[in-house]
Amino acid sequence: MNTSTEAIVDKLSLNEKQLQLKSASGTMSTMKHLWLTAWADIVESMRARWFMVYAGIFGSIVVLLFVFGLTESRIMGFTGLSRLLITYIQLTMAILPIFVLITTVRSVAGDREAGVFEYMLSLPVSLSAWYWGKTFGRFAVIFMPVFMAMLIAIIVGVIRGAEVPWTLFTYYTGLLIVLSWCFLGIGMLISSIARTADVATGAAFVIWLVLILFLDLILLGIMVQEGLSMEAAVAASLVNPLQVFRTAAMMLFDSKLILLGPTAYVILDNFSVNGYLTFALLYPLLIGTVAASTGYWLFKRSDLP
Numbered sequence: 001m002n003t004s005t006e007a008i009v010d011k012l013s014l015n016e017k018q019l020q021l022k023s024a025s026g027t028m029s030t031m032k033h034l035w036l037t038a039w040a041d042i043v044e045s046m047r048a049r050w051f052m053v054y055a056g057i058f059g060s061i062v063v064l065l066f067v068f069g070l071t072e073s074r075i076m077g078f079t080g081l082s083r084l085l086i087t088y089i090q091l092t093m094a095i096l097p098i099f100v101l102i103t104t105v106r107s108v109a110g111d112r113e114a115g116v117f118e119y120m121l122s123l124p125v126s127l128s129a130w131y132w133g134k135t136f137g138r139f140a141v142i143f144m145p146v147f148m149a150m151l152i153a154i155i156v157g158v159i160r161g162a163e164v165p166w167t168l169f170t171y172y173t174g175l176l177i178v179l180s181w182c183f184l185g186i187g188m189l190i191s192s193i194a195r196t197a198d199v200a201t202g203a204a205f206v207i208w209l210v211l212i213l214f215l216d217l218i219l220l221g222i223m224v225q226e227g228l229s230m231e232a233a234v235a236a237s238l239v240n241p242l243q244v245f246r247t248a249a250m251m252l253f254d255s256k257l258i259l260l261g262p263t264a265y266v267i268l269d270n271f272s273v274n275g276y277l278t279f280a281l282l283y284p285l286l287i288g289t290v291a292a293s294t295g296y297w298l299f300k301r302s303d304l305p
Helices: 002-047 049-067 080-104 106-114 116-121 127-159 166-193 197-225 230-237 241-251 263-270 273-301
Strands: none
Touching: 002 049, 002 127, 049 080, 049 127, 080 106, 080 127, 080 166, 080 197, 080 241, 106 127, 106 166, 106 197, 127 166, 127 273, 166 197, 166 241, 166 273, 197 241, 230 263, 241 273, 263 273
């Protein structure tokens, strides 16, 4: 009886170990497929014309900033690379979102329209590995040209003997990461919902236009005139990730947010400077993660072909 019981226990233990090995093997296989999908998207994107234009724009911005002697100018006490980085991040926030949206929304919708899903479903690649592989691959393609242009500016500045503002550089790198991820997640969500690439592109442009309209408190001014309190107006503006980025970039060289006028008191009373700078990193990161995850959930439940 004891021998029989021990045999059963050994068999159960062996089955459990086999399941664990199979699970580990499945996880490794999924990670491998995710990496291969990401690499395929990176290679495909780097061959596309939009990537050459995209990388060329940010490289040209840095070159022009040096050519026009921006590192020699002075504004509010900022000179050298600090002045260059401040201008670069402001230009990036105007260009990066629309580029990310327009190029990303075609990822899923374009493959659906081209009938790629039928080929994909014939391969031993899970939907999660394919979706997140494309997401992370596109993130690398979007982020690296912007970051490399800023890094080249730092290297050239060091060669010229300029002092490197490492705190500014580190925080702006974080801003670029969350800015890219935020709009990448929104783009993947739109791409998962839209049935065609043209519809996805149109939706992306409308979303970008709405965010731009709320930038600089254009529509919020109308809200205040209609009797909306200043606190509610500022809260509405901070829902817009573009306004969050812009305010955070301003706060690094204008800690009292003089350029924002009376709205600065509402922000500073509810956030300390460090608190708001942290919020500006976490909030867009949350938006991008929720949007991308929602896009995956819809993608998994949709009729793929």
